[in-house]
Every structure is written in C-alpha cells, then in structure tokens.
Amino acid sequence: MKRLSTNFMGIHLKNPIIAGASNLSDNLDNVKRLEEAGVAAIVFKSLFEEQIQLEKLELDADLEEYDERHAEMITMHPHLEHAGIEEHLLKLRKAKESVSIPVIASLNAVHGKTWLEYARKLQDTGVDGLELNLYSIPKRVDLDAAFIENEHLEKLTDIKKAIKIPMSVKISPFYTNIMNVVHRMSKGGVDGVVLFNRLYESDIDVKSEKTKLDMTLSSSDEMRLPLRYTGLLEGKIAADICSSRGIDSGDDVIKMLLAGAKCVQVVSSVYRHGYRHVGIMLEDIAKWMDSKGYENIEDFRGKLSKSNLKDPYAYERAQYVDLLMKPFESLIKEPMR
Template sequence: MADIKTDYLGLSLANPIIITSSRLTATLDGVKRCEDAGAGAVVLKSIFEEQIDFDSAKMLEGADASYHADAYDFFANTSKDYYIDRYLELVEQAKASLSIPVIASVNCIHSGSWIDYAHRFQEVNADALEMNVYIIPSDASKTPEHIEQEYDRLVKEVRSKISIPLALKIGQQFTALANRLRRFEMLGVDALVLFNRFYRTDIDINKELMVPGKVLSVPEESAIPLQWTALSSGELDLDICANSGIFTGEDMIKQLLAGAACVGICSAVMKHGHGVINTMNKDLEQWMDRKGYQSIADFKGKLCQENLEHPDLWERSQYVKAVCGIE
C-alpha cells in the first residue's frame, strides 16, 4: 500500500490534505471533525489584524452611553486583548486535543502594532503561522513598488518576531509574480499558499444592489494554482500548498505532480461534506498503487517546469497551439 505522508513546513503530515482557514476550522469541534475525517493538518480560522489591534477606548470616543447602551457596555468592559486572548485559547485547546498539526492564521494588510503580538502564536505552541495578506490594489495612487514594499515590511517584521515556520497566503495579482515569489523566499518564508481566493462581490440587477458574490470556488479555479505551482516549485527552496478549486483526488494528484507539497481544501468540504477528505486520500493511494509509486517523493514535481524537456509547455506554447491550431 502506498505511503501518502508528506512534509510541509518541516512538519510531517499523514496525508497531503490541509483544511484551510474558514468556518470549518473556527471552533474546537470543527477542527476535531476535520481530524476525525482524515485531514493531514488544519489551518485555524484567521484572526484579523483589526481584531488584534482592537482598542476599546477608540471605539468609545465620542460615543454616548445613553444610545446603544449594550454596545457601550461591551466596549467599555472589553480589554484590548479580548480577541487575541480568545484566539490563543482556541490554538491551545486545538493543540491539546489534536494529534495533527495546527497552524494559526492571521489576516492582515499593514505592518502595524499587531505584529508585536505575533510571538504569542508560538507561545501557545502553534505548529506554524499562516499569514494571509489581503491587499486589494485598488488605490490608483499606489504604485506596484509601494504595495510590494508593504508586503516586504509585513513579511520581514513577522519573520523577525517568530521562530516557528511561516507560510504566506497570497493572491495571484502581482506584476512580476515569479520575481515576487522568489523575494518571499529570500525574506525567509517557509511556504507559499498559492492562491488565496479573494472575497467577491456581485450586483443584483433587479434590486440594483450590491450582493455577495459566490463564496465557494469551482473546480475550474484550480488551473491557476496548478500553473504557478508548476512554474515555481522547481525554482524555489520552499514548500507550496496549492489552494483554490481543488475538489477531487485527481485534482490533488495534479498539484503534487506539479510540485506542491500538499493541497488546501475548503469549498470541497463545504459542498460535499467531510467524507470528501477520505475519498480524496483513497483515490491518491489507489493511483499511486496503480503507478507503482511507494511515496509522494517518487512523483512530487515530476511535471514541474524544471523537469520538462519543453519547459515552455507551462507558458506560451500550449496557448499558441490552441489559438492557432498548430500541432
């Protein structure tokens, strides 16, 4: 029987499926359920930098206690550490109850005072920290350099505060993505999560109102992480967790062949239930047995760009063939 163990962030995972940060991983019961269903690791629901920086005094500035008395009381009696303390409690409980790795997660946009708290994730024994940098480059006055410097500042500062492994979860919208990924490697990131799926908005044309867009992904979305995993896994000396649109064992095998160490799934579990984890792992085992692979190392990255005779297959040549009908 094939061995589906994998290494990610210096941690040994019994299989390559990580349940990504979401409401599936927001409670102790939730993460236990993921472990029971066979996940290799969990990333806890993110704490937002705004929650860490939460300042009750600021919330009360100019507030009148006679209006919204409940809210006034809540803020007046809530310490600055309210959210972070609760989050750290969850990390501690998850670490005490689970035997699979538990990765804490922070969702951030600035290198502000929240970074002074970064060391607290490791004090409660989180196995690693995943930093989800959620910058939407919508401000036309900000240049690419400006935005990239913000990423660099964030990564450098967090890296200097913690010694546990650091994963960086990013979107794909960079001017020179390959160069950016290398820069993150140079700054000491141990793994890249390719890619985050940013929240989408939509418009209801009957009500003429903005409404939430589709919250869950669709399988077609896995093509972009697949391409960038293949383009970068052979180049970079770090781990890649492929994420977005991964629903089946076949989707997972493709990402491993492209060079991912593991895959992150969320929508698959939300749409099809926790049983999908076991199905995907069984499909991986059966495929490896059919192919005669004993471990993931036997085929991981086999089809990454560096290992291909015609590396441009991951770039332009397939496109030219498809568009011009050249065989």
C-alpha cells in the same frame, strides 16, 4: 499511510491534504471531525485585525449610547474594554490541545506593529506554524506595484525575525510578476508559500440596486491558475509550495503533486461533499499510486514541473497559442450561424 506522508515548511504531514482556514475550524467539534476525516493538518480560522477593531468600536458605541443623559450622569456602565484577540487565542489554544495533528495559525493584520504583536501571541498558543494572509486591495492610484510589493516583503522579513515557528505566506494571484515576488519572499526566509488566496468579490443585485456579497464555493476549474504557477516555481525557490483553490478530488491533488506541490489546502470540497470526502480523496490518491507503481509521494512529486519537463514551453504562452489554433466547433452545443 506512511506512503502518503510528506512535509511542509519542516512540519511532518501524514498525507498531503490540509484543511485551509475557514469558519469550520472556529468550532472545536468541527476541528475534531476534520482530524477524524483524515486531514493531515488544520489551518485555524484567520485572525483579522480589521474585525477586532470593528468589534471594539461597536462595543464602545453600545456602552456609550446612554452616557450623559442627565447632568449628574457620566456613564451607566462600569469601565469595560474589548477583550481584543484573547477569545481567538483561547479558541486556537483549545484547538491545538484537542487534536494530535499539526495546527497552523492564520493572520491578516493591517498595521506593522500589529503584525508583529499578533504573530508573537499566536506563536505563544503552541501552534506548529503561522500562515500570513498577505494581499492588498488597490485603493489609491498613486501607489505603484513596487511600493506595495516592497511593503509586503518588509513585513515578512520583520515577522520572520520575530518568531521561531515555521512561517508560510498565502498570497493572491494579483501581483504584476508572481514569479519575482515569490522568489523574493523565499529569499526573505519564508518557509512555505500557499498558491493562492481566494478573495470574495462584490456583486450587484439588479432588483434592489444594491451591492451584495455572496459566499461561492470554488470549483475544479479554478485550480488551473495555482497549477500553472506551482509547475513554474517548483525547483526555482527554496520555500515549499502548497497549492490551494478549486481542489475538489483525489485527481486534483495528484495534479498538484505532479506539478511540484508538497501539499494542498481544501475548504470548498469539505463544504460541498462533507468531512468523509477527505478519506475518499486519500483513497483515490493511493489507488492511483498503486496503478502507477509509486511507493511514496516523492517518487512522482514534481515529475511534471517545468524544471523536469523536456518541453521548454510547458506552462507558458506557447500552449495558449497552440490551443487557439485548434477548432472549437465540437464545444459548441448549437450550430453556428
């Protein structure tokens, strides 16, 4: 449907729904299913430097396990080296060749030189764009917010200079001032910003008294944070906005577009409902547009962003204060005592 078409960081999209990076895209059959389901683009499974390094250490440990058991024995195995990122690059190249929709690479590295090296190699696979997964888990008390933010911005600037394809950054919501950081990223040359990355958090099993890590799918309630910052940032930055996290229905997509997003990323909704749910979401968007008399997405995109609203307090704290003034008794299932 031409009427649903949009674009993100200069990449034409037939509709606003992108399949976000996940294990789904690690399988070539799944990549084809996502295209058949109707997604406009696919962000391939992220390349993590830490995973590559861990696999290399495990291989070295396995190969050296029986070394020097006897005086005349140096090694039982011929010299072997871990393939590094070659397997990931091969899968990515095949995925790009197997579908007609745009494919975007995703990268999360640790060291400065590795960011640049991996970014160039991902670009060489022929992908349409690169998404950087940028976040920092606090580990030291002596690092302030400015140091971490400046380090991130330097990485973005260096990578942008090193590649020619469009580049977006997928960030977490845990910056001190998201508005300022995103504004500086946009000025630094990023073509798009994805709001937000959903980090997996540790949990504790009280029976075994051990930590555990469960994969939990996002819900629609989680979309309110990216919705807020999409509405606040639209019209304030040059970079395109892609909203992510908790988007589970056609109505959720419409809300993000009204706030000013160019597109959205979905993952949990596909896991929860299956591939065909993408088509249902697209149909719901088209039906809503018909009911409102909109011919294309640009007719209403950003209509309810802060820049286009007369209410000066939209998306800000005044709404929170107003909400606190209202009675909540109707939400309580049992009588208050």
